[in-house]
Amino acid sequence: MTQATRRERDRAATDREIRQQARSLLVDDGPAAVTLRAIARELGITAPALYRYYSSREDLIEHLRADVCADLAAELAGGLSALAETDHVGQVLTVCRGFRRWALAHPQEFTLVFASPSPPGVHCPVSAQEQVRDSFGRIFLTVAGRVLANGLPITRPDHDVPEVLVADLTHFRDELLLTITESGVDLGADQLGVGTAYVMLQFWVRLYGQVALEVFGQFPFPVSDAEPLFESMLTDLVRDVGL
Amino acid sequence: MTQATRRERDRAATDREIRQQARSLLVDDGPAAVTLRAIARELGITAPALYRYYSSREDLIEHLRADVCADLAAELAGGLSALAETDHVGQVLTVCRGFRRWALAHPQEFTLVFASPSPPGVHCPVSAQEQVRDSFGRIFLTVAGRVLANGLPITRPDHDVPEVLVADLTHFRDELLLTITESGVDLGADQLGVGTAYVMLQFWVRLYGQVALEVFGQFPFPVSDAEPLFESMLTDLVRDVGL
């Protein structure tokens, strides 16, 4: 298959070790502990050697983000496989709960990926910002595609969408269609209008808001148990989008 | 008034300078740039001197958070004064827009105050976590109080609230009542039920989610202009809570 020289295999292996160590430092001690020197120390090499693999600490962190995101996607996909193909609402609930569970279990990673100020100018290197969210977004959107393919109507009519948003939302809709058909589900444009894209956006806003508030402890009052709160929000959310 | 010795006045002045410098470093170069050495450098003193005022860098950051929060509250209150006393919905809109504007203009401060993992054990020192959000929460809740006092019904009936949430929400409701009556508005418990508190919580979730997503650039698609998106969300939000 991959006819790689020994050098290339060695390099790839070392790279894996680096990211693995970085990851475990992140999980155990937070983003501030992801230190070139610490990583090198754990690997039994010296810090400057890492520069053979990443151009800077920030570069390494960027790749770490991608890893984290991919793992989240895998975890969500895993939880999904236990459900019946036809249980679309259940799949939506499972993905949402999985996202929350992951965020609470890995607040450091959550902060790194979903709550770090986006570098302003960075939009050209498609790999980073775009690809990262693809690996997570894809699973999310695939579930959405299944729901839509089942003919379950998402409530908001297209004409309710403010005109200024139509252009952006149309792009979003097209991307959704692409992702969904790629995953093997057949879906016509009539089933996925701009209004639907708008509702999905709102869905994401509320889910993200709830999870982020919980992770950051920014509810306006002390919450004794956040899980029922989340479940209640999720129930409302599913109802509001008409599932 | 405040009969302070010269020493005390000097100390207070230096403290103000420290926080001011810390603040401008935060604004200009982000949280990572808020460095004891950098602050001291700008003030023409040496770094260890700062330990006469704060026990550690983290301690200073904590007070910085409070400052930031107080300024946000002041800014929101300022924007409010231009409106007619009776325009309650307008006040709500103004506060929401002000919050977004502030968050976008000060992403570093926003991150520091609203999107930093809450230190797990820290709940005893009421001054920090609690007082901080008070200074901001008060303005938010005062507006809510005015709306409620005007007899505008918030839609959710109490009996729709899941039972497990009632206890927490009741505490929230009581705190709301206290804050509101403190600000001079007379309000009976019949106008502020648990259902109302629940709706206000949802309001906060959606507002926070939208703003945080915008600040962190985590919308699921490229947004050419986020302001109409925010306005649209705000319209929906105000409609959904029945204003």
Next chain:
DNA sequence: GTGCTCTTGTGAACGCCGTTAACTACACCG
């Protein structure tokens, strides 16, 4: 096999950081 090149690593160094400790200068108080 010999020699060349390119890759991967090392060690030393620079300048930053938070923090501690010992010490100085000086304002305040009796």
Next chain:
DNA sequence: CGGTGTAGTTAACGGCGTTCACAAGAGCAC
């Protein structure tokens, strides 16, 4: 005046990202 406490100093420790010059060795052409 002398004593006390405060606000500042300097020096130092260990850790950080990063750069640079250099060594060891794999891979390859001849």
